[in-house]
Amino acid sequence: MKKVIAKNQMVEVVMEEKPKIKENYLLIKTVYSVISPGTELTMIGISQDREVHLGYSAVGVVEEAGENVTGIKVGDRIACYGAPYVRHSEYLLVPKTLCSKVPDNVHTCEAALGGIGAIAIHGLRTAKLQFGEKVVVVGLGVIGQLIAQIAEAAAYEVYAYDLSRERTELLRQHSNVHCFTNTEELRTALQEGSPYPGADAVLLCAGGKHSNLTEESLKWIRDKGKVVIVGDIEPDFPRAGMFAKEAEILIARAGGPGRYDSVFEKDAIDYPYGYVRWTEGRNIGEYLRLVSEKKINVLPYVKEKVGLEQIESAYKGLINKNSPILTKIISYS
Template sequence: MPLPSKRTVAVWFDDGHIRLIEQDVPELRPGSIAVDVRASSVSPGSEFSWGRDRREVMGGWRTLTEHRGSPEAGSEPTPYRGYSNAGIVIAVGEGVTRFAPGDRVACIGVGHAVHTDTAVVPHNLAVHLPEPVSYVEGSYGMLMGTALNALRRADLKFGETYAVVGLGVVGQLTAQLHMLAGNRVIGWDTVPFRTEIARKWGIDAAVTVGPEDPVARTREFTGGYGLDGGAIAFGGEASKAVQSLARCMKRTPDGHPVGPIVVVGLARFAYLDHEAAGETNIDIRSAMRTGPGYHDEAWESGAAYPPVLVRWTTTTNLELCMRLIAEGKLDVDTLITHVIPFADADAGISHALEDPDRMLGVVFTRDG
């Protein structure tokens, strides 16, 4: 298949709708590959943000529904057009030896692995897609890599207990990976459908916040010992969630909560409410990337880090995630609720938004 000169890109606009626009295919530079895209995943926490600094209104399917009816919604294109897809290599740039035309690949990267029919991606932001793994599953590379980086940032030990607050796709993946690493995991969410999904794939425990008291349930889950760590896996205001999580952590003899809370995404919160949590030895850690290398342009296009010093780069993290899917250990398929034809992206999203609380994983697909 020859490299086309034009491509179609699905772009989010300020009014909360998607429009398909035509643009030139980016130049195939040394160290990059061109991909005939077959599937791209939607990340609502990142792709739906509006306001002067793009963080005044944080993402989520409920937020998108509300924003579409807002009189303040504009009509300009946003910077958001996806960052995770999968497809077939159609051309390789100078110096690329890892891939050849015809290879199935999963790709990530803001500005690279967009919602489109033809993507040009730095080759270290792509990995081979094992044959048992579908393009739809492979299109979740970015969120899988982010979840795996969150696992590494938590640095828990085998057998320890962990809570994931927010069971969107990245929260569900974070929970699964912690369980694969030998941790016991409890998940919290305010949406019953999400806790149902978590139970479906086999989470150790799940709490629907509101009908259930997450603090009481979590203390019971840990046998009174307290959590060894936790994650905040949603965007927007999270002060109450962080304070509730702090109340569940293990404590020193004089009552100080101890352990890491990993923030996966763009949550906002006061550091801690000391009246609620007491003096604290909690470590707040951010995990917004897929591992070393991401956003290092030289590395993305081919420069290498010594494996003996940097074992887990973005590439090796992605390779591990794809292998875990191929081996049936990481369940992405259960998280996908809507598969929408790329050509009908806006209409498909509009139909799905009739019941936003039953939306989780959403993927745009092309038959080729």
């Protein structure tokens, strides 16, 4: 089977043996996988003299189900998430805890964003907002876009910021999302119209090792507000700004509880539902519910499809951070 890797800062397609089924796993024939530019372009950049697998969010059709898998049968469409099990590959062997069945009315390419949707949902959960509170989403790549839409669906007051006007335009169809490309205008809007100025939380979905957004975000939150790091941004917060508001700095770890736990992932042993409500696997299912019920619209993000023969140019086309093309869908048909 074919798979996509990075080596020596180049993207290439190589051959690998098709995996064999395991008892707690699903063998999935991939239909689509999604390129996550923020993560994957970084991985390409550090792939010096070693082979790095790319990709972590995909959808496909069950070819075989392990003997301990229940509720899923051969032929079902499945959204799945999480490296190293999910990657850009023609076949995937995925633990059952990282999979969710796709509702009939959800298009297969929409379901391919399931892993990215889980990350967006967990980022928003990490903020621990209450009904009616105010949230700022900074960085409107695909994860930031999804967070803004999900926050609007949850009836939070949503402010979205990105330097790119093209990316803010993607959200303007959502009339209750206030979009900004200028930080001063954003800060002014957060101060006006309320006796309690400032945001309850800022979610940083941008990247950058030396970004001024960390310090800037402290100016946007209210007293005892929160800043949640979702993107690959260095947490360089000045003490004075944090102390003045007794700010809370949080970081969201990928798609939710279970991530990087070998018992949950490799052994495919789920957490008890009553104790851990929203695992990374259940967050995938929640993303699919939001799409199924038309609470969010992800079709503008999945218009660009490429085949494996176009894979190198596909990544090059995602380098431009101002482009309204936020991701590309790899098709294996």
